[in-house]
Amino acid sequence: MVSTKKAFFISFVFSLILFLFDFGYKSGFFTLNREHYFVSKVIDGDTIELSNGEKVRLLGINAPEISGPFGEKAKDFLSKIVEGKKVYLERDWRPRDDYGRLLAFVFVGDKNINLELVRSGLAHTFELNKISKYVKELREAEYLAMKNQMGIWKRSNITCIKLVDLKISGAEKVVLRNDCNFSIQLKNWVLEDESHNQFIFPSYFFKPKEVIEIYSANRTAKFSFNKKFPIWNREGDGLFLRDSQGLLVLFYRY
Numbered sequence: 001m002v003s004t005k006k007a008f009f010i011s012f013v014f015s016l017i018l019f020l021f022d023f024g025y026k027s028g029f030f031t032l033n034r035e036h037y038f039v040s041k042v043i044d045g046d047t048i049e050l051s052n053g054e055k056v057r058l059l060g061i062n063a064p065e066i067s068g069p070f071g072e073k074a075k076d077f078l079s080k081i082v083e084g085k086k087v088y089l090e091r092d093w094r095p096r097d098d099y100g101r102l103l104a105f106v107f108v109g110d111k112n113i114n115l116e117l118v119r120s121g122l123a124h125t126f127e128l129n130k131i132s133k134y135v136k137e138l139r140e141a142e143y144l145a146m147k148n149q150m151g152i153w154k155r156s157n158i159t160c161i162k163l164v165d166l167k168i169s170g171a172e173k174v175v176l177r178n179d180c181n182f183s184i185q186l187k188n189w190v191l192e193d194e195s196h197n198q199f200i201f202p203s204y205f206f207k208p209k210e211v212i213e214i215y216s217a218n219r220t221a222k223f224s225f226n227k228k229f230p231i232w233n234r235e236g237d238g239l240f241l242r243d244s245q246g247l248l249v250l251f252y253r254y
Contacts, residue, residue, distance in 0.1 A: 037089065039082045045074025045122060048082060048106065057101040058114045059092055060138050062126035065196050069246025070152050074122040081113055082106065092131045105134060118142050121151025126194055129236065146251075156247035158184060163252050164211060166239060168232040172216035174239065176250075178206045188244040193237050199225045 041049040045063025048056050063074040089104035097103055106113040112134065117123040119141040128135050146153045160180035167173045174191060178184060186201040191214055199214055201223070206212065214223040216231040225231055232239075241250035 035088060036086050038086055039084065042075055042079040042083050045071065045078055045117065047101065048078070048087075055101040056089065056104050056106065057097050057099075058117070058123075059103050059105055060125060060128060060131050060134060061114050061118055061123040062194060062196070063117060063123040064152060068190075068196070068198075069242065070122060073151070074117065077120060077122050078113070078117065081108060081111075081116065087113075090133070092133055094130065112137070114138070115141050119145055119150075121145040121149075121153050124152060124194065124238065152248070153251075154247055156243045156245070156249045158243060158249055161206075161241065161249050163239070163250060166232065166252065166254070168230075168234055168237075168254075171218065172230060172232055173218075174214045175211060176206075176214070176241070177211045178208055181208055183207050189249070190240075190242045190246075192240050192242075193231055193233070194240075195233075195237075197225060197227065197231050199223065 037054075038051040039048050040051045043049060043055065044066050046058045046061055048058075050056060063078075064071040066072060066075060085108060088107050089102070090107060091102075091104050094103055114123075115134065115137055118125060118138055125138045125142045128138060145151065149155055158180065160178070161184070162177045162179050163174070164177045165173075165175035167175075184206045185203070186206050187203040189201040190198055191201070192198040212223060213221065214225070215221045216225050216227055218224045219226055236254060238251065238253040240248065243249050
């Protein structure tokens, strides 16, 4: 005869297994792990739509916005590789993002498309602390793209703008100094973080040795994102400064 305690334990374990399987199937973790789908549409450089209507956000990367430099190139690159083709999705521990999109590494055959986008300089690594797979490979791909100035890493000929300070607590601000021996017209230059929160500079001549501050939320400052939320992620982020042609002037990651 089975004791009451043992019977309770068996019942508890069985219930837990059922719960985990139910959660796995409802979240899509099991149903999409290494299963094949057809891609009906590419939305942008890091988001696709499957033939069943589900949207998939590629894990570990962030491609430029469509309206920004290299945004259309990233979308076109992804379209040529996956649109209308059979892909399989490999999931990590988090099944969906805050917008309800499936999160996955996308493969065509044995080719990791997330890696291909980073390797080609059409996406940067993103929130690697939130994934467990392909972290090393993504970092190596990004390093090579940066070294070879691929895509988003192509450098501006202006190399003398320096980051003096990045304050990520309290009154957030970025402090820049012009170490060039000439003034620089900043109109349409872009300062952004890894999530593509952008500050687009108005017409302004940045004088030699001048220091300017770009605040996140100070509406009375000369330069401000004018956001009601923090821009710079305290868990780690990246700062991009691009000239009016979209070329990289300054990059800093912490």
